[in-house]
Amino acid sequence: MRITNATPADLDLLLTFRKEAAGWISKLGSDQWSRPYPANRLLATIEAGTVFMLRDGECTAGTITLTPEAEEGLWSAEELDEPSMFINKLTVARGYAGRNLGGVLLDWAGDRAYRAGAKWLRLDAWTTNTRLQRYYLDQGFQHVRTVLEGSAVNGGPRVSGWLAQRPTRPAEHDLSDETPAPEPLRA
Template identity: 35%
Template sequence: MAERPVLVARLAVESDTDRVIGLRAESERWLARRGIQQWTAKWDEVGREKIRRNIANRETWVFEDDGDVIATVTLNTRPDLDFWNPDRDGPALYLYKLLLARDRAGESLGADIVNWSVNQAALRGFPWLRLDVWRNNHGLQRYYLDQGFEHVRTVEVPGRDSGACFQRRAVPTPVENIVDADAQADV
């Protein structure tokens, strides 16, 4: 077995924007080749602006291997109100846009980033890490179940394809092959 790479996690900065958008575009193409229409038809400047805003708000992290950004995740405290109700569901940290360079698939780096994100939630005192995924992307739903998430509910909202809601208890989950370049994020 090859030695696991040590990734450096750091908050994304403005100069990372094109790389984060590139990871998103790479994921779009990969999904489309598999017949999954997630992010493809509706992805436009609005989506790019969301990425820019997440970076400016210090919510997006990048993961580097030997100086190359190979993955990204966005973590914040703002639930998508179409799917989550903070009054009913309680506080949580929310995971969005976990993207990994496709040439790094199969190395369990996505699982490492999920565990790192769970740890971030625990360190900040949140009881849960939550996310929502597309209702028809059953492979991704299975992936998150395999990562220890529980399916909470599936919500159908007109005009929205997401709505399969998952959460995982936020317990300290150190990840030996990810080191933090930034001590604290503004989440």
């Protein structure tokens, strides 16, 4: 399998991935991703070069977003002073479930973050999705805290404020990485 940057041509596929994931998550009892994601926001992240695709021949097996930008209001000033990269929108196509591709993508992201000079790979997960939280703990992340207030979108309760991190590190994986080398983080 190979990992590539997403292109604007991947937008519809990524939106479909999200709908597919939301349907699966709903069957597990979570309301995560129940609201459609704005296509223009997703396109902006694609154009920023922060969305990556896991390709299996002509099929797309998964996707991950990796960015040096933290969502506002989640991490403390002291934490933001530490070089970090942030993951979100990790999604594996249901036809590829059960193969630990999410873990492979997390390892790839941790390696890429390490090569960019980050100390931490961080994420925020759905506050009520305990299965997802357990998944990240099983992937070596440590829970930092849960932020329940201060949604940047509507000022109401935050739905994605379960914060976790793990140290970045070089990783061995079988992916053919077709992405450009990561840019060093700004000090």
